[in-house]
Amino acid sequence: MSETPLEDPEEQGIIFDIQDYSVHDGPGIRTLVFLKGCPLRCTWCSNPEGQLFHPxxxxxxxxxxxxxxxxxxxxxxxxxxxxxxxxxxxxxxxxxxxxxxxxxxxxxxxxxxSGQHLTPKEVYDRIKVNSLFFRNSGGGVTLSGGEPLAQPVFVREFLKLCKTTGISVGVETSGHFKWSTVSDFIGDLDFYFYDIKCMDSTLHKQVTGKSNRLILQNIAKLASIGASRITVSVPIVPGVSDSEENILETVNLCQKLGITKIRLLQYHELGRGKYEDLGRLYRMPSNQMISKDTMSVLRKVIEKHGIECIVL
Ligand code: SF4
Ligand code: SF4
The missing domain is CATH 3.30.70.20 (Alpha-Beta Plaits)
Structure with a gap:
């Protein structure tokens, strides 16, 4: 089976989960649609079942x-x-x-x-049962993953369907995608949670398998069409992104691009068991943790520079 993302508009996407009633992944009550397949291999990934493009x-x-x-x-x-x-x-x-x-x-x-092939219409029919919740709460759908923008044909068609009935669609992205494959629709998404895992490119490559060059290029392009809709998400991972220096560099990037919101995601090991279920190794050392104090210090660094900070 191919690892290549979709090419044909009639093709199905590959989805590994759909979760209703989320209140942490965008405004209002939201349904999360998890698309399977991601170009990165973050050592701390808590959704390893979202990494490969096949069931x-x-x-x-x-x-x-x-x-x-x-x-x-x-x-x-x-x-x-x-x-x-x-x-x-x-x-x-x-x-x-x-x-x-x-x-x-x-x-x-x-x-x-894990992983089901579904057409955009099938997913749309599944999520639209929540339309009343979306309307009453100002919510909608958040596409997550995996890397949703690695399946641009699916996202484009799904977005079209949602727009016909006014359902909001936002995206959680690793930022590692080919701009030319999404440029015709990315501006139509309602918001972006955009991951900046760490600012040091060498370290980024070590812990995710890819440098952050493309990710930084893409966020600059995205900011030029919708900086106010971007929230930068930083997973606070021990030894990767938990230094004040890294957060300061992220703040500088946001200021340069006109981005005013940062979300800090505290490292946890909840995905560890899934690695065993998939027959894979969890590569993070045991008993790593990030304290509430560290999160609080990093939050203050961000807020001191006039950027809104959400801690999850
Ligand atoms: S283990 Fe299950 S999924 Fe795999 S080939 Fe056998 S029946 Fe099919
Ligand atoms: S061996 Fe385990 S996985 Fe296989 S059928 Fe029995 S309980 Fe299920």
Whole structure:
């Protein structure tokens, strides 16, 4: 299966979650649509199931009772038994399996498939049931991920549908996308939560797999068409972005571009279990944390420069 984002307007997007009634991801009550696939590999990512552009099997050892019924229905012979009695999945083989009978058969619901191919219209029909909440609260839809703008054809078509009924659409983006693929619609989004993980390009490459050059280029372009709609999001991660120096550089960037809001996201380890479910390693060291005091110091640095700061 291809890792390439969509090219054909009739094609489906790949979505790994839809969550209703969020109040932290934009104004009012919002439905979050999580698009699967991201060009970055942040070591602290709490949505690792959003990184690859294809469906994936997630298996929970916590729920699994080692009955091996899943192996007996697998048409590809992709499940074997580990020494400890748990099933082992050949994940590359799973990619070619359409029906995924293992997840239906498991009596413990220990197997789930992350990632579903849906058309923009299918997602629109799913979210529009919340139209009344959106209208009464000033809310709407926030596209998240993964990197939503890595599926520009899906986003463009979805946005068109939402605009026909006046549903607000905002986006949470890593900023790592090809400007030419979104330039015709990006200005029509209602707001942008724009990640600046850290200002040091070498460190950025070390911890995300990519330098921040494209991200900084894109935010300058975006600011030229809608600085007031941008909130810069900084994940405060130990040893990456938690220094006053990094925050000051971010503040300077915002001031230069006319951006007046920064959101600080406190590091947590809540995604750790998902790595095991996906058969991957969580690369952050254990017992890392960011104290409330650190968050408070960083908030003051931002506010001192006249920039609004939201701490989450
Ligand atoms: S069917 Fe479910 S409970 Fe049984 S071994 Fe497979 S994953 Fe575990
Ligand atoms: S998804 Fe298909 S190939 Fe993969 S383990 Fe389940 S049944 Fe087997």
């Amino acid at each position: 994936e099997i997630m298996h929970s050892r916590m729920k699994c009772k080692k009955c091996m019924k899943c192996a007996s229905v697998c048409p590809k012979g992709a499940i074997s038994t580990r020494k400890d009695g748990f099933p082992r999945f050949k994940r590359r083989v799973c990619l070619t399996c359409e029906a995924k009978p293992c997840s239906v058969t498991c009596p413990q619901r220990a197997i789930r498939v």
